[in-house]
Amino acid sequence: MIYIAFLLFAFILSFFGTKQVLALLKRLKTLDVPNERSNHKTPTPRGGGIAVVFTVAALLVVYRIFNPENASLITGLIISSTLLALVSFLDDIRPLPAFGRFAAHIIVVVTSIYGFHMLDDGPVFQGFLPGWLDTFVAAFLWLWFMNLYNFMDGIDGITTVETSSIAIGIFLVAMFSTLSSTHAVIAVILLGTVLGFGIHNWHPAKIFMGDVGSIPLGYLVGYLLLSAAAQGFWAVALVLPAYYLFDSTYTILRRLIRKQNIFEAHSEHFYQKAVRSGKSHSHVALSIAFANIKLIVIAVTITLYHTLIPGLAYCAILIALLVVYFSRVKKA
Numbered sequence: 001m002i003y004i005a006f007l008l009f010a011f012i013l014s015f016f017g018t019k020q021v022l023a024l025l026k027r028l029k030t031l032d033v034p035n036e037r038s039n040h041k042t043p044t045p046r047g048g049g050i051a052v053v054f055t056v057a058a059l060l061v062v063y064r065i066f067n068p069e070n071a072s073l074i075t076g077l078i079i080s081s082t083l084l085a086l087v088s089f090l091d092d093i094r095p096l097p098a099f100g101r102f103a104a105h106i107i108v109v110v111t112s113i114y115g116f117h118m119l120d121d122g123p124v125f126q127g128f129l130p131g132w133l134d135t136f137v138a139a140f141l142w143l144w145f146m147n148l149y150n151f152m153d154g155i156d157g158i159t160t161v162e163t164s165s166i167a168i169g170i171f172l173v174a175m176f177s178t179l180s181s182t183h184a185v186i187a188v189i190l191l192g193t194v195l196g197f198g199i200h201n202w203h204p205a206k207i208f209m210g211d212v213g214s215i216p217l218g219y220l221v222g223y224l225l226l227s228a229a230a231q232g233f234w235a236v237a238l239v240l241p242a243y244y245l246f247d248s249t250y251t252i253l254r255r256l257i258r259k260q261n262i263f264e265a266h267s268e269h270f271y272q273k274a275v276r277s278g279k280s281h282s283h284v285a286l287s288i289a290f291a292n293i294k295l296i297v298i299a300v301t302i303t304l305y306h307t308l309i310p311g312l313a314y315c316a317i318l319i320a321l322l323v324v325y326f327s328r329v330k331k332a
Contacts, residue, residue: 003171003188010059010192017051018200022207030093032208044205047092048197049213053085055193056220063185070182076116077186077223080108081216084146088211098263102143108219109142118223121230138230142222145241148248149218154272156205157285160198162244163217165292167191169240169299170224177303179233183224190220203281235308236299239315243291246319247271274326284326291322 025031025045032046057078064074087104090096112118113135123131124138153159167187174184194217200206209217225237238245247270255262267276274284295315302311 003184006059006063006185006188007192010055010189011196013058014051014055014193014196015199016196017055018048018197018207021048021051022200025207032210044208046208046210047089047212048200048207049085049209049211049216050089052193052197052209052213053081053216055196056189056216057082059189059193060186063189067182072116073118073182076112076118077220080112080116081219084108084216084219085212088213088215092210092212105143105146105215109139109146112142112223113139119226119230121227122232124226124229124234126229126232126234138226142219142226144249145222145225146215146218148244148252149221150211150214151248151252152244152269152271153209153214154267154269155275155284156203156281157198157201158271158281158288159209159214159217160194160201161285161289161292162241163194163221164191164198165289165296166221166224166240167194169236169292169296170228172296172300173228173233173236173303176300177233179228179231183228186220186224190217203285205281233303235302235312239295239299239302239311240292242295242315242319243288243322246323270323270326287322287325291318294318 022045025047030045030047031043033043034041060074060078064071064078067074084104087096087101091101119135119138123129123134124141125134129137149159149162152162167190170179170187171184171191173179174181174187197209197213201209221241225241228234229237251269252262255266255268260266267273271284271288274287275281295318298311298315298318301307
């Protein structure tokens, strides 16, 4: 019942909170104005992530009250996600230098690892790397995941689809394994929150999440995945976000090879190409959701039956097919 309660409260608080934030942003005229790289055509309020972060933080406070044994962890998640939201909101209002944003991200991740000991469940890479290198690479991946979540938030509904998919996957794995119940609760809170926000963000979106939401969400989802890996579920942590990991990493590496600014807005991700080729935001988001359902099945199957190699192979084939499909979409 606790999971259902958190899910419902998160959904309700996020849904009505987003409505209030939408009204405020309209009054303040905080709009995302379309340009040549945009995937939308009309000015749209940006900053709906305020409601997302508030909802998650509020329910984590409730969870902390009833679970004092996890006080340090939950406190760390609340403080870190809120700080990231504040920095990101400032960036949404008036763009900050890339160095300043990245420095804030580094401080939050380092504090999370060493101050709140969030990855103390074990080595993320299961002993394949020396201790210091394991921590360094884990921190780097956490930083990357935070930012790729922001990079991938480029069409209506996509962040809701990805976050809800990973949250469902983590919850199911926790139900069928030794993955901690804390992961399940956080996943349920994230699921209800993004679903409440997603109703307003589905195509045609009435409001955009903005960095204020995508960066903290990337941080929180990144924690769930890295912590799961540290508890031995590294394949799950790799499979569930597989599409996001491939699309973002491939695109950024491609831009680096071309000596392009990776922090500059662009429309080179596979999902963006699909939209620009004529598919609707909803179609592309649902295509990702359909692939993610299969990824969830793969993750749960690996957990239950230890089908590691077949599972990873199927995951790679699935992502390849999705990418090819997005690349070959043509205008009617």
